[in-house]
Amino acid sequence: MTAPRDLRSWLDLLAAEGELMRIGAEVDWNLEIAEITRRALVKRAPALLFENVKGYGDGWCRRLFVNGLGSRARLNLMFGLPKSASYAELVALTRRRLREPIAPVMVDTGPVKEHVIEGAAIDLTQLPVPFWHELDGGRYINTWCAVVTRDPDSGEVNVGTYRGMIAGRDRISVFLEATRDWAKHFAKHRARGTPMPVAVVYGWDPSMVYAAGHPFAHDEYGIMGAIRRQPVELVKCDTNDLPVPASAEIVIEGSISPDPETFALEGPFGEFSGVYGGFPRPRPVIQVSRITHRTDPIYRGNLEGPTQGSPTESSLMFYVGWAAAMWEVLESQGHAGSVLDVVAGPWTVIKIRKAYEGQPRHIAAAIWGSKLITYIGKILVVVDEDVDIHDARAVQIAIRAYADPTKDFIAFPMLAGGSGDTALPEEASDEVKWGSGMHSKMLIDATVEWATHPVRPEWRNQRKPVNCTVSPPEIVALV
Numbered sequence: 001m002t003a004p005r006d007l008r009s010w011l012d013l014l015a016a017e018g019e020l021m022r023i024g025a026e027v028d029w030n031l032e033i034a035e036i037t038r039r040a041l042v043k044r045a046p047a048l049l050f051e052n053v054k055g056y057g058d059g060w061c062r063r064l065f066v067n068g069l070g071s072r073a074r075l076n077l078m079f080g081l082p083k084s085a086s087y088a089e090l091v092a093l094t095r096r097r098l099r100e101p102i103a104p105v106m107v108d109t110g111p112v113k114e115h116v117i118e119g120a121a122i123d124l125t126q127l128p129v130p131f132w133h134e135l136d137g138g139r140y141i142n143t144w145c146a147v148v149t150r151d152p153d154s155g156e157v158n159v160g161t162y163r164g165m166i167a168g169r170d171r172i173s174v175f176l177e178a179t180r181d182w183a184k185h186f187a188k189h190r191a192r193g194t195p196m197p198v199a200v201v202y203g204w205d206p207s208m209v210y211a212a213g214h215p216f217a218h219d220e221y222g223i224m225g226a227i228r229r230q231p232v233e234l235v236k237c238d239t240n241d242l243p244v245p246a247s248a249e250i251v252i253e254g255s256i257s258p259d260p261e262t263f264a265l266e267g268p269f270g271e272f273s274g275v276y277g278g279f280p281r282p283r284p285v286i287q288v289s290r291i292t293h294r295t296d297p298i299y300r301g302n303l304e305g306p307t308q309g310s311p312t313e314s315s316l317m318f319y320v321g322w323a324a325a326m327w328e329v330l331e332s333q334g335h336a337g338s339v340l341d342v343v344a345g346p347w348t349v350i351k352i353r354k355a356y357e358g359q360p361r362h363i364a365a366a367i368w369g370s371k372l373i374t375y376i377g378k379i380l381v382v383v384d385e386d387v388d389i390h391d392a393r394a395v396q397i398a399i400r401a402y403a404d405p406t407k408d409f410i411a412f413p414m415l416a417g418g419s420g421d422t423a424l425p426e427e428a429s430d431e432v433k434w435g436s437g438m439h440s441k442m443l444i445d446a447t448v449e450w451a452t453h454p455v456r457p458e459w460r461n462q463r464k465p466v467n468c469t470v471s472p473p474e475i476v477a478l479v
Contacts, residue, residue, distance in 0.1 A: 005228070006111075006247035007203045007298055010068065014047050017083065019074055021046040028054045029064075029139075033130040037066050037303040042310045044071045049298070053128040060115070061250070063298045064128045066144075068206055070313040075320060078206045079227060087320070087390070091342070094324035101222030104232040110246025113235065117291040122170045124288065127202075127250070127299050129166065133270030137280050138165040140269055141172060144302035144314075146212040146220075148199040148242045149182045152189060157243060158182050159220035161213040164200075164286065165266050172200075172286040173266035174256070175278060179373070186284070190258035197240035198256055198286050203249030203300040205232075213314065214321040215371035239289050249297040254288040262287070270305040272312045319344040322376045326350075326367060333366040335359070340385055349381045349389040357450045361410065364443040368412065381444045386464070398446040402464075408445040 014020035021040075027033050027050055040048055050064040069075055072090070073083035079093055129139045142164030150157050158181040167173040176183050189196040201208065207227035211220040221243070225231045234243035239253045264285050267278035304312050311319075322344040330339050330350075338359065341351040350363060360382035367377050381395060384402075388394045403409065453463040460466055471479075 005230070006205055006245070007065065007249055007300065010206055011047075011049065011065070011298075013077060014068070014074065017073075017077060019046050019071075019077070020049060022049045022051055024051050026052045026054050029056075029128055030131045031134065033064065033066075034132045034303050040067050041070050041303065041313060047074065050128070056126075056128045059126050059128075060117075061127050061293070061297050061299050063296070064130070065203065065298050065300050066302060067313055068300075069210070069317045072316070074206075075317060078210065080229070088341070090320050091323050091327070094321060095327060097226040098216060098223065098324060098328060100226045101219065102225030102229070102231050104221040104225060104234050104243070106243065107233045107235055107246050110233065110235050110248075111294045112244065112246060112248045112251050112292050113238075114295050115293050116238070117293075118289065122288055122291060124166045124169060124172070129299070130301060130303075132301075132303055133276070133305065135276055136165075136269055137265060137267045138167065140165050142174065142200060143304065144202075144209055144300045146201040146204075146208050147174075147182060148201065148244060149185045149196060150242060151185050152192070152194075152196075157219065157221070158185060159208075159212045161209050163269055165269070167264040167266070167285060170254075170288040171264060172252075172254075172288065173264040173283050174286060175266060175269075176256075176284050179371075186256060186258070189256075193258065195255035195257045195287075197237075197242055198254050199237050199240070199242040199244050200252040200254075200286070201244050201248045201250070202252075203298050204245045204247065208245065209314075210317055210321060213318055214325055216321075216325055237290075238292065248294075250291065250293040250299060252286070252288050253290040253292070254286045256284045256286055258284075272304045272315050274305045274310075318376075322348075322372070326372060326377070329370045329372065330363060330366055333362075335363060335366070339363075341389055343389050344376055347379045347381055347395075348377050349383065349395055351383055351385060351387060351389045352447070353385045354447050360443060360445040360447055364410075364412070364441070368441055377441065378439070379442050379444070381446055383446045384448060384464075387446075395446070399444055401446075402448050403444050403446040404449075408449075410443045410445065412441045412443065 011020060033050060047067045053064055056062045075090060076083050076085045124141060129141045131139050140163060145161060146159045147162050148159050160180060160182050162174055164172040164174040176186060186196050205228060207224040211223040216223055221232045233246040235246040236243060237253045244251050262285055263282035265280050266283040267280040268276040269278055271277035302313055323342040327339060327342050338352045338355050340353055343349045363382055364380050383389060383398045387398045448463045455461055455463055
């Protein structure tokens with residue numbers, strides 16, 4: 001099975017697999033598209049291509065695509081796996097691909113250069129950007145995109161996914177946390193007093209946001225190539241030297257000024273947690289200088305916060321990638337052979353074959369000392385190798401049986417992490433002031449304590465009491 005090369009071939013593949021629904025009826029960008037998408041996510045329905053957005057029938061961009069990776073089956077298709085492949089297979093393949101980056105190649109031009117919009121003709125509201133949630137601060141254009149920046153010292157390119165809201169016909173106010181890679185680039189430009197060149201890519205191969213949205217250790221275009229098993233063809237932007245996929249649907253070029261006088265209000269926004277995140281504050285702005293696009297382009301968007309307790313398209317994708325990234329971090333810090341399985345989620349659970357007493361604390365420290373700190377891992381649970389971490393009840397039983405609240409529930413006052421944590425007061429979540437959210441982390445060590453649970457002959461020479469719910473094989477055979 002061949003990985004898709006751009007958004008259009010991805011749509012063709014989804015259609016052939018029965019994973020795409022084309023919606024020809026007129027739908028309103030103002031909340032109606034969001035409600036349709038919300039129901040599709042909850043039901044694990046096919047990806048949706050809206051072809052008749054109200055008010056956009058005669059514009060240069062009339063179509064909107066959502067829910068492209070809103071199921072495990074479609075994630076598997078992105079990797080070229082059978083639709084039925086398991087979570088473990090998907091995480092394992094992600095880890096292998098992380099180690100096999102394929103370098104991108106530069107080309108002279110591509111379909112994204114077919115049309116140019118600049119100057120007074122730029123109007124971001126000509127894109128069919130939905131109003132996603134009733135109390136959003138505005139129309140969020142940057143929900144499923146790749147933001148491209150370059151380190152002014154090293155020249156290294158970063159491709160990330162960061163939210164942004166339309167703040168005018170040619171302005172996007174953005175959520176820029178100091179712990180993210182593009183913010184490190186921005187800090188260097190701010191020290192120089194120069195604007196930071198930016199490009200935003202909408203609509204391309206699904207590997208784009210998968211790679212851009214994870215704190216992987218390698219260059220994002222190389223990871224995209226690894227997922228696709230073919231190099232990414234890149235072209236330079238017209239107004240700066242940033243590289244973007246040649247067959248992307250739409251690219252916005254611009255810059256962010258470090259001058260606070262140019263900032264604009266951003267937030268709140270309905271986040272993946274199912275509640276609104278980010279208090280409205282003046283935040284940095286992408287000043288758009290040019291738009292290039294394909295003929296009849298397809299805008300790509302994403303609904304966060306579909307229904308509390310239900311995964312979003314991004315969380316379905318990110319939890320797989322985060323598990324793989326976490327595993328790679330732990331192996332790089334000396335835990336190879338000990339880590340047996342990882343499930344990333346609201347509570348991240350790690351199964352280990354404990355090599356020494358205190359290892360769960362070292363595991364937590366390794367994760368919280370990495371780039372993962374602002375993405376995931378607020379609450380880590382570490383369990384022994386006999387626990388099925390894909391069974392929430394089994395994890396709960398392990399916590400009840402082997403975690404002593406007085407010494408195994410360990411709070412780490414990190415004072416650094418994601419600012420979208422709803423447990424934080426407004427002051428502590430001010431990423432403009434502090435650079436990130438000022439929150440703490442917790443480890444629950446649910447592994448058996450060696451000092452208090454020595455190996456016992458009456459427990460068949462193991463540290464844990466023997467399971468009494470299983471009969472001897474000869475008795476089972478009689479029944």
